Amino acid sequence: MSVMPPPLAPADPQESGKMEVGEHWRRLHPLSPIVRFGRVLIGVVVVAVPSIAEQPVLHHDDGLPVSVIIYIVLLALGGIGGFISWLVTRWRIADGNLQIETGFIRRQSLRIPLSRIQAVDVISPLSGRFLGLAEVRVVSAGRGAEHGRLAYLTAAQAPVVRARLLALAHGLEVGTPEPMALPLLHVQNGLLLPALLMRSQVLAPVLIAVVAVAAIAAAPLVGAGALGSAVTVFVISALGVARAFNEDFDFAISEAGDGVRLDRGLLQRRHETIPYGRIQAVRVVEPFFWRAFGWARLEVDVARQSVSREADRDAQQVARTLIPVASREQALWLLARVMPDAHPNPPPEAGPPPRARFKAPLSFHFLAAWFGQRYVYARTGRVQKSTIIVPLVKVQSVRLKSGPLQRAFHVATVDVDTAGRRWQASARCRDEAEAVEMVRHISERARLSRRVPPPRPASAVVLPAAG
């Protein structure tokens, strides 16, 4: 099993006064329910105000309309519920665990082993930013992120808690100060917006719309129909762009002793930390229209359970984009920081055999797969080129698949699985004999690489804190 962090130092009465966070049980910030239920409150107001304004005013004896009283009662009940939920929730860091106890009717006691932490995020939603509050979210292997939520702490407390969790997760002393972050890249918002607009799901409807306008002149009925549907698709994709822009606004990536830091967001700021050695896979994505400009996007995958609940699905967004847009050189440089010695340019013999063109005619031009001493690479895509890089140390299993059509062409697919939930490196349509060799070599090299601990990046040594 993994190395357990050292036991906590006994609480010194003098020192615990200084400590912001500690091994003692403490509650979340008293204003938490307001932030947590703020959205519900706004929703109720949005529903209530028009309905009250529309209804014929039914006056109670006191003079207040009945509907207003109902809404006030509902809000009061919600407020009391939120207050009680705050009252019964407490947390502490002790015995190498993050412990959270919550629930009024159904008590829930949660222990997250710090050695299993996959990522730690500090998230400040818009309402929380006004009140100076932030949430600490712990992504651990084997659990959805929903469970490891400390919502909310004060904005000053959150980074301290994060530093402590990460220090313990790396097996360092409790009091280790947060290491200094070395800024790596910053994405200009002026670059982010055109890059988002340049994605094919936005541009394709625009092209259809242009064609439709041209077609109106020739055949008004067909053209108008096509224009209508193009506009609908366009609105949907515009909303997607707005959302992505909101999420990746003012994106900055930096490197600290405890991992890679990502800061992003317009309304809701996220400060994510992905500890070293927890990245299961990296994907280099080059959408069709980006290639003309030489842009690329990097995404990472960390281990977590499959998630089903609504709140968890939101958490799934966490720690996804490593860089939303950058020049290919920058992206590769960044890739070298998180995965040393990774070379995502395929060697000439990495392509599938020519007969695979008949099995996968649309993606044949991008198909490639190869492996080195430390990584497995697989490139796929029809319009958008995407290269998945999996460290051999992280390989969970190797699978060979061949369907009836593939057998007719004597090709097979090799899948390399990781603990990440997003992708697997899929070497599609390889020659049968080569696929067998790949399975043998990849599983053998994965076995050898598990024996030798991987070297950490040069700057992964813990830098002393400033001051």
Add this chain to the structure above:
Amino acid sequence: MTTVVTQQIVGPGELKRLSPRFWLARQTQLAIFWGPVFIASLVLALLVSVTTADLLPVVVALTACTAWLVERGRYRSWGYAEREDDLIVTRGLMFRHVSVVPYGRMQFIDVTAGPIDRAFGLATVQLHTAAAATDARIPGLLRADADALRDRLAMVGEARATGL
């Protein structure tokens, strides 16, 4: 062909096959489903005086035969090999799969047995890794074999366990 490919990975003779009792269990399962369907079609053909209804039992019988053939192919395609550092499982008739799962990656092992399996004294061993896509499942092992395999796997898994 699976056998050929697998033997290239595993080496000939190393691949273990499922117990013949599993094939009996599968045939029982087929009989439980197709027997009543065939009888129903026969009754229907006798009751209804349309000529095309007479074809119904024939069609049902042919489908049942095809299902039997497919099941037999599937049964024959199953195989597993315990190697020094990993477990190899092969399966599939139309879509052939060969999975290589290192012992050090196993998170937990399930041994399950449904009602028919229990009647035949069989059990299924399933390996779980941290990857959701890993699909190493070995059905139709004798109960004692399944337990022994589970214990062996758990032992080597513990010895070779690596973190995420």
